Amino acid sequence: MNGSISIRERSLELSDLALFKTVAEAGGVTRAAHRLHRVQSNVTARVKRLESHLGVELFVRARRGMSLTPEGRRLLDYAERLLSLADEAQADVGDRSPRGRLRIGAMESTAAVHLPRLLSTLHARHPGLEVQLVTATSGVLVAQVRAGELSAAFVGGDVSEPGLAADPAFVEELVLITHPALHRPTADDLRGRTLVSFGAGCTYRACVHTWLAGRGVRPPRVFEVASYHTMLACVAANVGYAVAPRSVLLASSARRAVRAHRLGPRPWKITTHLVRRAADRSRAVEALRALLAKPRA
Structure with a gap:
């Protein structure tokens, strides 16, 4: 294998993609040449040769720098994935210890509460x-x-899809979070009130819809936010109510400004899983899985 792929009966080197990616990130040839420790004329020539090879302009040139054309943005997406795969391949078949990039995803709650210690151990x-x-x-x-854009991700609830595999990672207790004025609210008490939540695709949002529907309450109006900090601030201001892991609330400075309630007589538990492609046995992913011997509460 010579580290290249065939396009139009010619070869596109991974080094070409790496150089193109650097120029795109730097926003110009001068800064890219400095990062690559190369002369500017060499970088310029290679970019022009790449554009000639592909038959498209990859950059819009201006006095203050270079920006990507639509074709350039498409190529950058492929370049990032191919370079990541190349790193993964090298780590997987070369050195026995995990090396290269490990791109993982997580819900914000998991990233804030559980991952700092786990990733610190992984790094060590x-x-x-x-x-x-x-x-x-x-x-x-x-x-x-x-789609192969992430090596693995921590997601809420069970994942049963062909081609994917999941390992239990953490156990969370979901709680109803309201303004302090609400004492032991029932589902009926929430009728007509606004749910403060993340966007569609949020597992906890689906959970509260299920909880309300099981008690005869129609899905609520939703006020979408992008962070737990904003969510709790909105609840404290009586914009609406929210459902979130108790661990998030305990870790927040806003916990005294809101009130937490169980969603039933017993704690509502939900397991966070580490999901990955079933065929992915790379050492990087296996190293991450090795830290999840059993679900952690």
């Missing part, structure tokens, strides 16, 4: 791993794992 055991963490709702994360 495998310093050759370059971990990249992104946060999103469970639905988005599962789609990104399926």
